[in-house]
Amino acid sequence: MANIPLKVVHQYLRHDKKFPHVWCAGCSNGIILGAVVRAIASMELNRDDIVMVSGIGCSSRMPVYIDLNTMHTLHGRAIAYATGVKMYKPHMKVIVITGDGDCTAIGGNHLIHAARRNLDLSVILVNNNIYGMTGGQCSPTTPHQALATTAPFGNIEPEFDICKLAIGAGATHVARTTAFHVTEMQRYFQAALEHDGFSLIEVVAACPVIYGRLNKKGGAPQMMKEFRDNSVPLTAVDKLPPEKVEGKIIRGVLHQETRPEFTKSYADLLERVQTMGDK
Amino acid sequence: MSKTESKTKKTTKKAAVKPSAKAEVKAKAKAEETKTQPESKIAELQQDRERKTVIMQGNEAVSYGALDAGVDFFAGYPITPSTEIAEILAEELPKRGGVYIQMEDEIASICAITGASLTGAKALTATSGPGFSLMQEGIGFAKITETPCVVVNVQRLGPSTGMPTSPAQGDIMQSRWGSHGDSPAIVLYPDSVKECYELTIRAVNLSEKYRTCVVLLLDEVLGHMRESVTLPDMGNVRIIKRIKPTVPPHWYKHYDENQKYLSPLASYGEGYRFHVTGLTHDQHGFPTNKNNEAGDMMARLRKKISYNIRDLVQIESYMMDDADIAIFAAGIVARSAKAAIAMARYEGIKVGLLRPLTIWPFPDVAVRKMLLDVDTVIVPELNQGQMINEIRRLTKDKSESDVIALQKVNGELISPAEILQKIKEAI
Numbered sequence: 001m002a003n004i005p006l007k008v009v010h011q012y013l014r015h016d017k018k019f020p021h022v023w024c025a026g027c028s029n030g031i032i033l034g035a036v037v038r039a040i041a042s043m044e045l046n047r048d049d050i051v052m053v054s055g056i057g058c059s060s061r062m063p064v065y066i067d068l069n070t071m072h073t074l075h076g077r078a079i080a081y082a083t084g085v086k087m088y089k090p091h092m093k094v095i096v097i098t099g100d101g102d103c104t105a106i107g108g109n110h111l112i113h114a115a116r117r118n119l120d121l122s123v124i125l126v127n128n129n130i131y132g133m134t135g136g137q138c139s140p141t142t143p144h145q146a147l148a149t150t151a152p153f154g155n156i157e158p159e160f161d162i163c164k165l166a167i168g169a170g171a172t173h174v175a176r177t178t179a180f181h182v183t184e185m186q187r188y189f190q191a192a193l194e195h196d197g198f199s200l201i202e203v204v205a206a207c208p209v210i211y212g213r214l215n216k217k218g219g220a221p222q223m224m225k226e227f228r229d230n231s232v233p234l235t236a237v238d239k240l241p242p243e244k245v246e247g248k249i250i251r252g253v254l255h256q257e258t259r260p261e262f263t264k265s266y267a268d269l270l271e272r273v274q275t276m277g278d279k
Numbered sequence: 280m281s282k283t284e285s286k287t288k289k290t291t292k293k294a295a296v297k298p299s300a301k302a303e304v305k306a307k308a309k310a311e312e313t314k315t316q317p318e319s320k321i322a323e324l325q326q327d328r329e330r331k332t333v334i335m336q337g338n339e340a341v342s343y344g345a346l347d348a349g350v351d352f353f354a355g356y357p358i359t360p361s362t363e364i365a366e367i368l369a370e371e372l373p374k375r376g377g378v379y380i381q382m383e384d385e386i387a388s389i390c391a392i393t394g395a396s397l398t399g400a401k402a403l404t405a406t407s408g409p410g411f412s413l414m415q416e417g418i419g420f421a422k423i424t425e426t427p428c429v430v431v432n433v434q435r436l437g438p439s440t441g442m443p444t445s446p447a448q449g450d451i452m453q454s455r456w457g458s459h460g461d462s463p464a465i466v467l468y469p470d471s472v473k474e475c476y477e478l479t480i481r482a483v484n485l486s487e488k489y490r491t492c493v494v495l496l497l498d499e500v501l502g503h504m505r506e507s508v509t510l511p512d513m514g515n516v517r518i519i520k521r522i523k524p525t526v527p528p529h530w531y532k533h534y535d536e537n538q539k540y541l542s543p544l545a546s547y548g549e550g551y552r553f554h555v556t557g558l559t560h561d562q563h564g565f566p567t568n569k570n571n572e573a574g575d576m577m578a579r580l581r582k583k584i585s586y587n588i589r590d591l592v593q594i595e596s597y598m599m600d601d602a603d604i605a606i607f608a609a610g611i612v613a614r615s616a617k618a619a620i621a622m623a624r625y626e627g628i629k630v631g632l633l634r635p636l637t638i639w640p641f642p643d644v645a646v647r648k649m650l651l652d653v654d655t656v657i658v659p660e661l662n663q664g665q666m667i668n669e670i671r672r673l674t675k676d677k678s679e680s681d682v683i684a685l686q687k688v689n690g691e692l693i694s695p696a697e698i699l700q701k702i703k704e705a706i
Contacts, residue, residue: 071556
């Protein structure tokens with residue numbers, strides 16, 4: 001994995017536009033933005049051929065800062081807009097930046113159907129376990145019993161396992177990491193961009209100002225330490241006793257398979273239909 | 280709205296009163312057809328379909344109109360009574376190298392066509408009332424980001440699931456005000472199968488020219504009604520494509536104020552690397568909270584429509600020269616009205632018809648002229664009173680009793696006899 005100097009990262013940012021960014025101090029979104037840029041830079045992709053689409057939420061503010069073709073769309077609909085882009089120009093790399101509420105609550109339908117089609121989108125799902133932008137309401141990934149402004153007595157709902165959801169729906173490349181594991185994150189982003197099919201990378205992220213404060217997680221450094229200590233790489237899961245795995249964040253490429261990619265299937269259909277007409 | 284009115288006053292009445300949709304796509308001699316050599320696969324296929332008089336449904340006419348207008352991307356979701364449009368395009372678009380995709384719902388459909396349009400496609404979707412309601416947020420996004428796209432709404436009786444196979448004109452106000460916030464609309468309303476074809480082309484053209492979401496309202500019966508249509512020679516069909524930027528990327532403004540509100544539009548992948556957002560934005564497309572920039576953006580959306588009323592508004596004026604009574608009707612109801620006019624004229628009653636082909640922006644100038652010229656206006660419509668209030672809005676110099684309502688919302692059409700009865704009551 002190429003080591004990308006900060007100078008190069010800066011070339012990918014829209015400095016003269018809308019900085020400083022909107023994120024709180026200690027937010028993981030900046031770390032993730034850096035990893036996305038380094039992944040793109042190290043792959044030496046043509047920037048004009050990358051489209052970054054996002055929905056609504058804290059993480060979805062990311063595209064405005066990166067000098068790519070960018071689209072900041074409606075709440076939950078990033079994947080639907082990305083579907084239009086990818087279907088019309090299949091050679092373009094389409095990255096979707098979305099959050100846990102954006103992608104699995106309001107946008108859950110688009111997630112499962114894009115996964116089912118195996119459309120070549122690289123979905124980066126920033127999971128901070130809460131609705132940060134609106135001030136701390138519980139999301140489908142807020143842990144059971146955790147506090148949120150709309151769950152003041154503890155969340156009684158069970159939470160989604162996003163990766164399992166994506167695998168069940170048919171995603172062909174699914175991985176999970178945390179905001180602490182930056183180089184791993186960059187590696188996973190590169191793998192997602194290289195994968196020919198629907199890929200979803202769940203990044204467990206820290207929201208110290210809202211989720212952390214409500215749930216007494218300490219500040220950003222404490223939350224990062226928790227990601228370090230409370231996560232287990234997939235390769236180590238089998239070697240560890242079950243009690244050491246229980247309740248931990250499992251990191252790693254959780255699923256990888258080869259299945260016909262949707263724009264390729266569509267191209268095959270076009271060829272079939274058009275040669276049919278010649279006979 | 281008041282600003283729009285004051286602007287319309289200045290526009291010449293001549294242009295507003297002339298029905299020019301037909302001029303746009305007039306059929307020409309067959310000899311012309313043989314002269315043009317097919318250049319691409321698309322052109323070849325279009326000539327293959329014999330351009331003679333054919334019998335077709337309104338929904339079919341919309342589909343072929345879309346193809347002839349250059350639509351190469353369709354994303355949709357099945358819903359009665361618009362499904363035939365999706366079915367035909369599922370078959371025809373792949374033959375022409377275009378994209379057809381059935382989405383998971385109508386929300387995804389409007390989002391996908393907007394995404395495709397920003398990538399360079401001419402994109403269209405078709406739906407009916409319930410799906411149209413779901414699309415409203417996406418229509419607002421297409422309008423604020425000034426992205427061309429067309430939504431065909433084959434109206435059925437509502438609210439909710441209503442009567443899926445029965446006609447109603449209940450979405451006239453939704454097509455204008457359905458999306459939250461102020462967002463001026465362009466909405467076209469055909470009355471025949473031929474006009475379905477013509478106005479679909481016009482809708483695509485206007486969406487490209489004005490960079491906005493254009494809605495085509497159909498009546499259920501029109502979508503499913505079969506009529507004979509003579510399709511024009513493609514050489515006579517005027518196709519408008521969006522203006523492309525010629526400036527280097529660092530000069531490009533996604534919303535260029537210098538271009539009289541009709542600014543060039545780059546596509547993703549052309550090197551311009553622009554940003555679009557549903558947030559209030561500046562000229563470059565970046566989000567802003569500055570009040571002056573927000574005000575400018577909102578003004579731009581409004582002026583884009585109001586400064587071009589003459590280009591947008593089309594009406595048909597039928598037997599209005601000597602009329603004492605006018606009927607104001609849109610879509611299929613205007614067909615009943617024409618039959619009623621024939622019956623009334625046979626009995627010596629002077630009745631005429633004013634019909635909007637463009638229902639939004641509303642043809643204020645023509646309606647004001649009508650209100651001055653006649654004693655009584657009858658407004659038959661298949662809803663509980665949507666257009667009639669627009670007429671009443673313009674009656675400040677006349678008493679309200681002169682505007683008579685004829686409304687029906689039971690899934691049946693308004694018959695010529697019912698309109699004739701109203702005419703007789705009005706004398």
